[in-house]
Amino acid sequence: MRKNFLSTKIKSIVIITPEKSLSKKIKDSFLLVKNTDTKEYNNIFNNLNIIFVTNKNGYANEFFMPEKIWFINKSLVKNNNLNWLASLIIHESFHATQFKNGKYILSLDKLEKPATKIQQKFLYKLKDYSAVKDVKTTLKKEYWKEMNEDKKSFIYFRNLLNLLENKKIELKEIK
Numbered sequence: 574m575r576k577n578f579l580s581t582k583i584k585s586i587v588i589i590t591p592e593k594s595l596s597k598k599i600k601d602s603f604l605l606v607k608n609t610d611t612k613e614y615n616n617i618f619n620n621l622n623i624i625f626v627t628n629k630n631g632y633a634n635e636f637f638m639p640e641k642i643w644f645i646n647k648s649l650v651k652n653n654n655l656n657w658l659a660s661l662i663i664h665e666s667f668h669a670t671q672f673k674n675g676k677y678i679l680s681l682d683k684l685e686k687p688a689t690k691i692q693q694k695f696l697y698k699l700k701d702y703s704a705v706k707d708v709k710t711t712l713k714k715e716y717w718k719e720m721n722e723d724k725k726s727f728i729y730f731r732n733l734l735n736l737l738e739n740k741k742i743e744l745k746e747i748k
């Protein structure tokens with residue numbers, strides 16, 4: 574497992590990635606949220622502490638509470654456009670609001686449906702109707718079930734979280 578990553582900040586949020594181009598893409602997505610929905614933009618900073626783009630391919634991602642750390646495999650960042658990434662940041666940020674007394678109190682589909690609604694609302698604001706449609710389709714397919722089968726990624730995220738908490742990941746600061 575690679576233990577060297579780059580880190581940068583957007584206000585209070587630490588962005589950790591394996592490549593500079595990925596850090597830039599996350600920053601650009603934040604800028605898009607800022608220019609589209611100021612209220613949602615401000616919410617993100619209450620809801621997220623760290624965005625960790627892994628050096629692993631694949632389409633899994635996982636949001637850890639109470640740490641407020643979102644792990645996302647690099648293919649998800651590389652192979653999606655800014656509209657979609659920005660909407661996903663809002664989706665994940667919303668998950669933090671579903672968290673009570675140290676744990677998620679709802680089942681997966683009850684967590685995912687409202688988060689996806691918020692994501693769609695944002696994509697409507699961007700007038701990206703094809704993305705709205707895509708989100709609808711993946712919701713119908715209950716994508717979280719498919720993602721849950723990617724056990725390797727979830728073990729990998731958990732390992733990275735442990736390494737991070739034990740300061741065993743070398744972070745090189747970039748602008």
Ligand SMILES: [Zn+2]
Pocket residue numbers: 664665668684685688
């Ligand atoms: Zn979700």
